[in-house]
Each structure stands twice: as C-alpha cells, then as structure tokens.
Amino acid sequence: MVSQVAVRSSEVAMSRARLPVQAATRRAVDCDFGSPVIETIRQQGYVLRVGRLTFHLAREFGFCYGVDDALDLAYEARRRFAGRTIYLTGEIIHNPTVNARLAALGIHQLENIADVTPQDVVVIPAFGLPASDLEQLRNVGCTLVDTTCGSVVHVWKRVERYARDGFTTIIHGKHDHEETTATRSQVLAIPGGRYVVVRDLQETEQLASVITGLQPAATLRDFFARAASPGFNPTRDLGKIGLANQTTMLASESLAIAERLRAAMTVRYGEDETPFRFRSFDTICSATQVRQDAVAELLKRPLDLLVVVGGYNSSNTGHLCEMAAAVCPTYHIATPDCIVSAELIRHKPAFQAQEIESSGWLPPGRLNIGLTSGASTPDRALGDTILRLVQAAGECPPQSWTARQVADFDPVPAG
Numbered sequence: 001m002v003s004q005v006a007v008r009s010s011e012v013a014m015s016r017a018r019l020p021v022q023a024a025t026r027r028a029v030d031c032d033f034g035s036p037v038i039e040t041i042r043q044q045g046y047v048l049r050v051g052r053l054t055f056h057l058a059r060e061f062g063f064c065y066g067v068d069d070a071l072d073l074a075y076e077a078r079r080r081f082a083g084r085t086i087y088l089t090g091e092i093i094h095n096p097t098v099n100a101r102l103a104a105l106g107i108h109q110l111e112n113i114a115d116v117t118p119q120d121v122v123v124i125p126a127f128g129l130p131a132s133d134l135e136q137l138r139n140v141g142c143t144l145v146d147t148t149c150g151s152v153v154h155v156w157k158r159v160e161r162y163a164r165d166g167f168t169t170i171i172h173g174k175h176d177h178e179e180t181t182a183t184r185s186q187v188l189a190i191p192g193g194r195y196v197v198v199r200d201l202q203e204t205e206q207l208a209s210v211i212t213g214l215q216p217a218a219t220l221r222d223f224f225a226r227a228a229s230p231g232f233n234p235t236r237d238l239g240k241i242g243l244a245n246q247t248t249m250l251a252s253e254s255l256a257i258a259e260r261l262r263a264a265m266t267v268r269y270g271e272d273e274t275p276f277r278f279r280s281f282d283t284i285c286s287a288t289q290v291r292q293d294a295v296a297e298l299l300k301r302p303l304d305l306l307v308v309v310g311g312y313n314s315s316n317t318g319h320l321c322e323m324a325a326a327v328c329p330t331y332h333i334a335t336p337d338c339i340v341s342a343e344l345i346r347h348k349p350a351f352q353a354q355e356i357e358s359s360g361w362l363p364p365g366r367l368n369i370g371l372t373s374g375a376s377t378p379d380r381a382l383g384d385t386i387l388r389l390v391q392a393a394g395e396c397p398p399q400s401w402t403a404r405q406v407a408d409f410d411p412v413p414a415g
C-alpha cells in the first residue's frame with residue numbers, strides 16, 4: 001500500500017494529506033537560501049547606493065510561494081525520513097544552486113522508476129509529474145511527497161474541464177517543459193482528450209491559418225506531429241478549442257495568443273458561434289505575473305543596465321530577461337560567478353539558447369543597475385551577485401554590512 005503523505009495531483013487533491021513542516025525545517029531552508037544583504041536592501045526601500053553604483057531591486061523577485069513550499073517539503077522529507085533513500089523525479093526547480101544543495105543533502109535524481117523500492121521516498125517537483133509516472137510510483141508502494149504547486153494543479157483542472165466538454169486544449173507553453181509535459185498527460189487522461197502546444201505567437205499564427213482555412217492542415221504536418229496529441233486530426237479537432245497557459249509564460253504574449261485564436265475562430269465560425277467554440281482562461285500564476293509587473297515598473301527608471309539572476313532553463317526567469325532586453329542592456333546570469341570582472345561576464349542573451357561571454361559590459365562612471373531574479377532563484381544568489389558587482393566595480397561593501405553578510409562570498413578578481 002502506497003504511503004502518500006503530501007499528495008497533490010488533480011485527481012487526488014481533495015484527499016491530500018499535507019506533510020507538516022517543522023519550524024526547524026523552515027529555518028534550515030532560510031539559512032541555506034536567504035540573504036542578509038537582500039533583507040537589508042528590502043528594508044531600505046529596494047534601493048542601495050555603493051560608491052558609483054546605485055542598485056534598484058524589483059519590488060517582487062526570487063522564490064515564489066510554490067518554490068518555498070516545494071523546498072520546505074523536500075527538506076522536511078529529508079529530516080523525517082532520515083536513513084531512507086530519497087529520490088527526486090527531476091529538478092525540483094530550475095536553479096543549479098538549489099539542485100546542487102538538494103544533491104548534497106542526499107536527495108538523488110531518479111533515473112528510472114524501476115529502481116524505486118517500497119521502502120524509498122520519492123519527491124515530486126513543483127512542476128508536477130506525468131499521470132502515468134505517478135501511477136507507476138503508486139503501484140510500487142513507495143512514500144510519495146508531492147510538491148506540485150497549487151497553481152499547476154489549477155491548470156490541470158482547467159484542461160480536464162476542456163477535455164470533458166469536448167474542447168481541444170491549446171497550451172501556450174514549451175512542449176518539453178516538465179510542467180507542460182505533466183499538463184499534456186492530464187489532457188490525455190480524459191477519454192478523447194486532445195491538445196496542441198504553441199510556444200509563441202509565431203506558432204499560433206500557423207495554427208490560426210489552419211483554423212481560418214488560409215492554409216491546408218497538410219502543410220503543417222510536421223508542426224502537428226511535434227506539437228499535438230497522438231492521432232490529432234486538424235480537420236476534425238479544431239472545431240472547439242480552449243486555451244490554457246504554462247504558468248510561467250510571458251503574460252503579454254499569452255494575451256496576444258488568446259486574441260489571435262479568438263479572431264481566427266470568429267473568421268471561421270462567425271461572432272455568434274465563437275462563444276460556444278472558443279474558451280480562454282489565463283492560467284499564468286500570480287507569482288509570475290507580479291514578477292513581470294515589477295520588472296515593467298523597474299524599467300521605467302533610467303537604468304544603465306539590468307542583471308537577471310536565475311537558471312538558464314527557468315522559463316519565468318527567461319521571460320524577465322526578454323522584457324528587460326527590449327529596453328536596456330540586460331545580462332541573464334545563472335550564478336553570481338558569471339560576473340568574472342568589470343571587463344568580462346558570462347550570460348545568456350534573451351531569445352538565445354546558449355551562454356556567451358561579453359566584454360566591456362560594466363562601464364566606468366556612475367551607474368544605475370536594475371536587479372531581479374526568477375521565481376526559482378534564492379535570495380542568496382542575488383545578494384552574492386550584488387557583492388560581486390560591488391567588487392567588480394572596485395568599490396567596497398558598506399561597513400554596515402556584517403561580517404556574516406560577506407563571510408561566504410568569494411571575491412571577484414580585479415579588472
């Protein structure tokens with residue numbers, strides 16, 4: 001009999017028994033990922049002046065409620081099930097520092113469900129898990145600690161409703177992202193459930209051209225083979241569609257996609273029919289939304305450059321970078337040590353897949369520097385980034401910062 005101590009998949013959400021998190025566990029998470037530097041800056045109005053540098057922090061950044069919860073539960077599992085093997089079914093979140101810390105605590109990445117024994121503990125990440133994998137784990141009889149975020153479960157409920165009502169789900173998301181993979185599985189769990197994943201407005205345009213009849217579906221065979229559910233028939237399956245989003249997509253793009261699809265359905269079926277054939281619910285989570293709103297506010301200031309800290313495979317972090325890159329020079333760094341010196345930085349440009357090196361990125365003179373971080377980035381990483389920037393610029397950390405604030409910091413080489 002499987003032991004489900006914190007189960008949150010959509011079908012069992014009602015019966016979920018949450019693993020209680022001890023205060024000591026919460027303190028351990030804070031100790032590992034919190035930052036006194038960031039706390040200090042928060043308390044003084046999100047602005048910090050150090051010599052020639054003025055840092056402007058976004059009003060909302062860093063760990064979201066889903067990530068906080070996932071880490072609490074993973075740490076609690078380690079404490080409570082000491083001595084037992086604990087697996088994670090994938091990265092708990094998209095941040096290299098956090099994943100390395102969990103590995104150091106002995107929480108191992110699960111390579112193959114066949115390796116799991118009934119004595120083991122399996123932690124399901126905040127993104128959720130495909131329904132078939134969850135079923136396999138249940139059959140093993142292991143202890144499941146499910147940290148799937150409530151906002152992801154909200155998307156699952158939405159797509160289940162679409163499928164039950166005979167609508168094809170259009171998912172605005174990244175096809176192979178863990179969250180979208182789990183969401184696709186929820187669609188297929190409903191008999192007759194169908195989906196198409198569109199990554200962006202460009203792919204939506206292709207879909208819209210098939211809906212309106214501007215383009216024969218056969219010309220997009222490759223697209224549907226890659227992005228649609230098995231056996232998808234564009235002629236049969238696009239008569240009723242419902243839009244949902246991966247929770248971390250760019251809000252403005254999701255809105256534009258909804259409008260484009262609504263317009264296509266209106267062209268195809270007319271104004272009167274469209275409300276019966278097209279549904280759209282914004283399932284971008286509130287944490288993603290407020291971080292994007294905060295960057296939009298931050299960009300109203302006269303910034304010389306902006307640094308975004310977070311994993312390169314983090315969807316929400318990437319979108320913050322895309323927003324900023326349209327306005328000012330923007331550097332998305334995975335970890336603070338990407339700042340090699342005032343001359344050299346390693347970073348991933350917006351809309352590109354690979355990290356590159358740029359030189360001459362930190363100009364001389366007074367600088368206004370914007371800072372933000374994704375929902376999966378610990379405050380400690382942002383605090384260390386500030387210290388690294390201060391030292392790269394040849395300045396000294398404020399005397400008011402305690403020794404503890406800079407104790408773990410590895411100084412950046414000069415010049």
Ligand code: SF4
Nearest residue numbers: 064066149151247285
């Ligand atoms: S980004 Fe949103 S959906 Fe993802 S874990 Fe955080 S709150 Fe949940």
